[in-house]
Amino acid sequence: MFKFRELEKKEIEEKQDDVYSPSYVPKKYSKMSKEYGTPKPGTLTEMRAKKASKHIAREMAQICEVIEEYGKIDSTTGKIYITFGDLFNIYQYISDKVVGILLRARKHHMVDFDGEMLYQRRDEEKIITLQITHEQIMTALDGLR
Template structure:
């Protein structure tokens, strides 16, 4: 057995792999060397090991990057420059546009109040107009209220039940 393991160990070095040993690659129609296959596999293996070192869900290793702790500025935020951060920025831009569009629709169909002159509209009227624009009216209204752009009574608005609730444009 000692001779077999020694001969295998000797053949595992790159210098001992015969260069002319080639395999026919049917998909590309060209020849691929064993050495090239081995190098590609080792490259992939190394990249995967590096990825797993930074993977917080990996059972084998702990992440080598400093993970923000609760209370720090970066806690709960995606890594700078990541695709997740970019998707979040894109979503924020999209929602901001929808909130601005909602405010414009309220200005267009709303009527000024006698008391303070702010524009107001009933939810039922807004729903009928806005349903052709977007099916996310209540979510956009909640977002606009969080940004202190509109105000209305209650936590949630329901079609039919809350048609008479007045929505006031604050800005």
């Protein structure tokens, strides 16, 4: 008898989270809440989000590798740099999301460049500077495999 009551209670709780249930009650989250804007733990959406995040991190590490391989060393700072035009021509064969990956890499302090956005043809001569070392790139790639 006790087991059936627990099953019934669990079923009622699950229906409150089901948007198609008549007893659905939408939850209100504060924007400062840890759960705000994130998928429910254990769901397929959460698994897909983690997989996508890993894929983006891999692409950021790859673009840093390309900059390291094809870039030039600045004699004053010792940092590796490449022009956006050169990087675009090299990296477009790897991925068509060059600008998006560069923006994400800048957000994670892996690269740096002037301006908010980079546009093909207009920003061909803009300099993109690699902000991390070879070891940091390798560590990032090893952590994703």
